Amino acid sequence: MAANILIVEDEESILELIAINLHQSGFNPVRALSAEYAEKIISNTLPDLIILDWMLPGIDGIEFARRLKTNKETKSIPIIMLTAKSQEDNKVMGLEAGADDYMTKPFSPRELVARVKAVLRRKAPDLVNEPIESGHLFLDPSQHLLQSNKKTVTIGPTEFRLLHFLMKNPNIIFNRNQILDRVWGNKSEIDDRTVDVHIKRLRDCLKGTNDHNKIETVRGMGYRFNEN
Amino acid sequence: MAANILIVEDEESILELIAINLHQSGFNPVRALSAEYAEKIISNTLPDLIILDWMLPGIDGIEFARRLKTNKETKSIPIIMLTAKSQEDNKVMGLEAGADDYMTKPFSPRELVARVKAVLRRKAPDLVNEPIESGHLFLDPSQHLLQSNKKTVTIGPTEFRLLHFLMKNPNIIFNRNQILDRVWGNKSEIDDRTVDVHIKRLRDCLKGTNDHNKIETVRGMGYRFNEN
DNA sequence: TATGATATGTCATATAAATGTCATAATTTA
DNA sequence: TAAATTATGACATTTATATGACATATCATA
Numbered sequence: 001m002a003a004n005i006l007i008v009e010d011e012e013s014i015l016e017l018i019a020i021n022l023h024q025s026g027f028n029p030v031r032a033l034s035a036e037y038a039e040k041i042i043s044n045t046l047p048d049l050i051i052l053d054w055m056l057p058g059i060d061g062i063e064f065a066r067r068l069k070t071n072k073e074t075k076s077i078p079i080i081m082l083t084a085k086s087q088e089d090n091k092v093m094g095l096e097a098g099a100d101d102y103m104t105k106p107f108s109p110r111e112l113v114a115r116v117k118a119v120l121r122r123k124a125p126d127l128v129n130e131p132i133e134s135g136h137l138f139l140d141p142s143q144h145l146l147q148s149n150k151k152t153v154t155i156g157p158t159e160f161r162l163l164h165f166l167m168k169n170p171n172i173i174f175n176r177n178q179i180l181d182r183v184w185g186n187k188s189e190i191d192d193r194t195v196d197v198h199i200k201r202l203r204d205c206l207k208g209t210n211d212h213n214k215i216e217t218v219r220g221m222g223y224r225f226n227e228n
Numbered sequence: 229m230a231a232n233i234l235i236v237e238d239e240e241s242i243l244e245l246i247a248i249n250l251h252q253s254g255f256n257p258v259r260a261l262s263a264e265y266a267e268k269i270i271s272n273t274l275p276d277l278i279i280l281d282w283m284l285p286g287i288d289g290i291e292f293a294r295r296l297k298t299n300k301e302t303k304s305i306p307i308i309m310l311t312a313k314s315q316e317d318n319k320v321m322g323l324e325a326g327a328d329d330y331m332t333k334p335f336s337p338r339e340l341v342a343r344v345k346a347v348l349r350r351k352a353p354d355l356v357n358e359p360i361e362s363g364h365l366f367l368d369p370s371q372h373l374l375q376s377n378k379k380t381v382t383i384g385p386t387e388f389r390l391l392h393f394l395m396k397n398p399n400i401i402f403n404r405n406q407i408l409d410r411v412w413g414n415k416s417e418i419d420d421r422t423v424d425v426h427i428k429r430l431r432d433c434l435k436g437t438n439d440h441n442k443i444e445t446v447r448g449m450g451y452r453f454n455e456n
Numbered sequence: 457t458a459t460g461a462t463a464t465g466t467c468a469t470a471t472a473a474a475t476g477t478c479a480t481a482a483t484t485t486a
Numbered sequence: 487t488a489a490a491t492t493a494t495g496a497c498a499t500t501t502a503t504a505t506g507a508c509a510t511a512t513c514a515t516a
Contacts, residue, residue, distance in 0.1 A: 013258055014272045017232060020256050024230060026406070084271065106301055108274045109232055143401050144449050156474060157448045193492090194476055200493060219484065219491065384463060421503090422465055428504060429464095447473065447502065 002028040003120055006047035008038045008064070009082070010056050018051065021109035022116065035059035039067075042074060048124055049116060052099070054083040069098035078123040080115060082107075132167050134227055136210045139167055148209035158183070159202040166215065166225035175222035199223055231348055232256045234275035236266040236292070237310070238284050246279060249337035250344065263287035267295075270302060277348060279340075280327070282311040293327060306351045308343055310335075345370075360395045362455055364438045367395055376437035386411070387430040394443065394453035403450035427451055 005027050009015040012033065019029035030047060032038035035056050041047075050068070054061040061081060068074045081099035100119050103112060121130065131140040138147040141164055146153045155163070165183050166174075174182070176192040184190060199215060206212045216224045233255050237243040240261065247257035258275060260266035263284050269275075278296070282289040289309060296302045309327040328347050331340060349358070359368040366375040369392055374381045383391070393411045394402075402410070404420040412418055427443060434440045444452045 011268065011272060013260070013269055017256065017258050017269075017273055021232070023409070024256075082272075105272045106270055106274045107272075108276075112273075143399070143452075144446050158475070190475095191477065193478090196492065197476075197494085200495095203493095217492070386464070419466065421467090424503065425465075425505085428506095431504095445503070 002026055003048040003124070004028045004030055004045070005049045005051060005116065006030045006032060006038060006041060007051045008032045008035060008056065008061070009051070009053040010034060011053075017109060018112065021113055025113045025117075027116065035061070035064040038064065042068075046074065047077060049120060050077055050079045051112070051116070052079055052081050054081060065098050076123075078119045080112075080119060132164070134167055134170060134225075135214070137167070137214070139164055146205075148206070148211050151209075153205055153209060155205045156201065158198055159205055162198055162202055163225075166223070170225050170227040173218050173221050173224045179222065195223075230254055230256050231276040232258060232273070233277045233279060233344065234258045234260060234266060234269060235279045236260045236263060236284065236289070237279070237281040238262060239281075245337060246340060249341055253341045253344075255344070263289070263292040266292065270296075274301065275305060277344060277351075278305055278307045279344070280307050280309050282309060304351075306347045308340075308347060360392070362395055362398060362453075363442070365395070365442070367392055374433075376434070376439055379437075381433055381437060383433045384429065386426055387433055390426055390430055391453075394451070398453050398455040401446050401449045401452045407450065423451075 005022055007015055007018050007022075007029055009018065010033055015031055015033065019031055022029045030041060032041055036058055038050075052061045052065060056064070059067075061083075065079055065081065068077065068079065075098070078100040079098060080101045080103060082103050082105060084105050100123065101115050103115060129141040131138060131142075131145075133139075136149045138150075139145070139160075144157075144160060146155050146160065146163070162179070162183050165179070176195040179195050180190055180192070199217075203212065203215055206214065214226050216226050218224055233250055235243055235246050235250075235257055237246065238261050243259055243261065247259055250257040258269060260269055264286055266278075267287075280289045280293060284292070287295075289311075293307055293309065296305065296307065306328040308329045308331060310331050310333060312333050328351070329343050331343060359366065359370075361367075364377045366378075367373070367388075372385075372388060374383050374388065374391070390407070390411050393407070404423040407423050408418055408420070427445075431440065431443055434442065442454050444454050446452055
């Protein structure tokens, strides 16, 4: 799922430029020309990250950041603050107000996108979907790619999600209901035992690789991905 | 990521004409009706190239170019200068002021786009639509030419753009909406499923060549061009 | 500007893949 | 060995994709 990024910037053409570049990088930009309007948007849906201009008409960026950070709902949303060079001294103030990163104008959109990714990687790794490696296994969620010893392994969607989940949480035992919740999502009128079947299918995918015995059955408890 | 191109031109209809043509060629145009406004934009975000009209109200093009070239942040941004025929003598002055290329009005949008590409090719080769080769396939966007094993392949416009996009981004999965956004442009009242049909048509074009199976369906995710 | 030729988007239907369930076999544990 | 638990193969159902046909739109050219 693409990350929703709220951009708060009063200069319309700049707002648009940032939005287009983020969009082209696979994010989902949401535009706000003022803090007031941004607040309205946030009260409907919480963005995954906010790009916030320092200077805004009405409520300014720093004030808006403070508000966000005092609100329980919004305080964990990462903020990237934009500021003009002349206000660079205010950097400390910005970071104190809760900004996670800080960019001095003028910047290239390319650089901004890079920072957005960096912040998301730190704050919400789930949204960035980084590849995972473990032993000979390499799994890239965004490309639906699984390799064992550099060789691509054919694997279906559910088995892929299942393996992804287990690899993200190595050496931890999950019972069937936990697995259903976290891999299938909450549409769980699904039978416990279905997990068994998919574990079997997953093992079949891994058969013939060096990692065929990574998924262990823990009798009476559930399943576990063994990192070693 | 597409190149961001700032157009500074006080004649609104010309500005719009240029912007539309650049957009259709895959660039991100940013509009400014005056040097003053352009400065404001630049003070926020750095474009990859600037198209600059010679005659502007207030700060004129030549003066603006000089300013850009004396500023450390902006001096490496390429500039294409636009001038009326009567001012053609000023060409030397323009180039001295730091322009990388020079166009005399009236010009055809096609020519302008060609110049933009030429300048970018020199200054930022990544941002231009060069011919692409992959396996036996050779695709030249500027000529709408597709060859497999040196033999020309008949291919329609949409299929061509689609293949171009996929070849530019090999081994990466795109879902239908991403493909619609990036191949069709933002006129997306178009049905998801239309992508399927064009993928089919594209595959039909490639049928009989050595590259007939390059386009892979990744069930539940989208499509991907396999480089190998 | 009219006309044939292309190109495009949508739909209905055909195929193919994935999913969940169940019955039964195999295993483990007490 | 019996009871409990897990593994496995088969199957019906659901879901996703491929394909052919058609109506409309666009383009080039007489």
